[in-house]
Amino acid sequence: MLHILYIIAIIAEAMTAALSAGRRDMDWVGVCIIAWVTALGGGTVRNILFNHYPMSWVEHPEYLLITAAAAILAAVIARFMSKMKTLFLYLDALGLVVFTIIGCQVAQAINLPTTIIMLSGMITGCAGGVLRDVLCNEVPLLFRKEIYASAAIVTGAVFLGLEHFGISEVISMIIACIIGLALRLLSIRYNWQMPKFVYREEWH
Template identity: 50%
Template sequence: MLLHLLYLLAIIAEAMSGALTGMQRGMDRFGLCLVGTVTALGGGTVRDVLLGHYPLVWVSHPDYMFITIGAASIAAVGARWLRKGEWLFVTVDAIGLIAFTIIGCDVAATLDVSSSIVVLAGAITGVCGGMLRDVLCNQIPLVLRRELYASIALGAGALYVALQACGVAQGPASVIVLTCGFVVRMLAVRFCWQLKVFTAADSGGAG
C-alpha cells in the first residue's frame, strides 16, 4: 500500500517535471503531455519490454496514463508557480527514484531471473523515464551528467535484494531501502556528490 501511494505520487511529480522540461524546449500542449507521460511511465515500460513482462503497466492500468496526462496539463497551466517549488520536485523525485527501483525489483523477482537482473531491472525502472525525457528534449540525460543518480538506484536495488536474501520481510525491507536511498540521494544533491566527469582534455585533446 505504501509503495503504491509513493508510486502514484512519483508518476505525478515525474509527469509534471517532464512537462516543465518540454516547456523549456518550446513544445506544444500535446508535446508536454507526451513528454510528461513518457517521463512517468517510461522506466516501467522499458523494464517490462526487456523482461518480456506483459501486459505493460499502463496497458493493464490505463488510469495511470490519464493521471500523468492530467498532471502534465496542470504543470503547463501552473508552470510559473511550480518553478518556485523546484526543491519540492527534487525531494519527490528522490522518493520516486527509490520507489520505482523497489517496484522494479519486485516485478523482476516474480520472473525466473537472477538477483543481478532483479537489481538491474529496479535501476532501469528508476532512471529510464528521465533518460527518455531528456532524449526527447534533445539534451544529455541528467543521469549521465550530474549528481549520483543511477548508482543510487543500483545501490538501493542491491540493498533491497540483499535484505530479502537475509530473511527481512518485504515491508520492512522497503522502508529501510526507501529511507537509506532517499537520504543518500538528498545528500548527493546537497553536496553535489558525483562520479568523475570527463572532458575533452581527458581524451588527450584530439581533434
C-alpha cells in the same frame, strides 16, 4: 502503500517532465507525451527487455489520464512550481526509490538472477528520464548529474541484501527506500558527484 507512493511519484515525474518540455517550446501534445514517457517509460523499457506484458498503463489506462492532467496542470502553474522546486526535487527522489523497488519486485517475480534484479530496479528508476532527455535532444542528465543511477543501485542492493538475510519484504523495502532517499537527497544538498571521465581526443 507502495501503490499510493507510485501514483504520487508518477504525478511528480509528469509535472517536472512538463517543465523540460516547456524548455523546448513544445505544444500541449508534446508536453503530455514527454510526461508519459518520463513517468511511465522506465517500467515500459523494463517490460520490453524482460518480455513482461501487459504494460501497467495498458491495464490501468487511468495512469495515462492522471499523468497527462498533471503535466498540463504543471504547464499552467509553471511559475508557481518554481517556488516549490525543493518539494519537487524531493518527490523526484521519492519516485526514484519507489520505481527502483517496484522494478526489483517485478524482476524477482519472474525469477531473474540477482544482477538482473538490480539492473531491473535501475532501469525502472532511471530509463524514463533518459528517454525524456533523448526526446528533448539533450545528453541524458543521468549520465552526468549527481548520484542518481547510483542511488537506484544502492536502493536495490540494500533491498536484496536485507531480504537475503531473512528480513521481511516490507521492512527491507522501507529500509532500502530510506537509505536510497537519504543518499539522493544528500547528494543534491552537498552536490556529490560520481567521478567524471573527461576525454577529448577524436578518433575519426
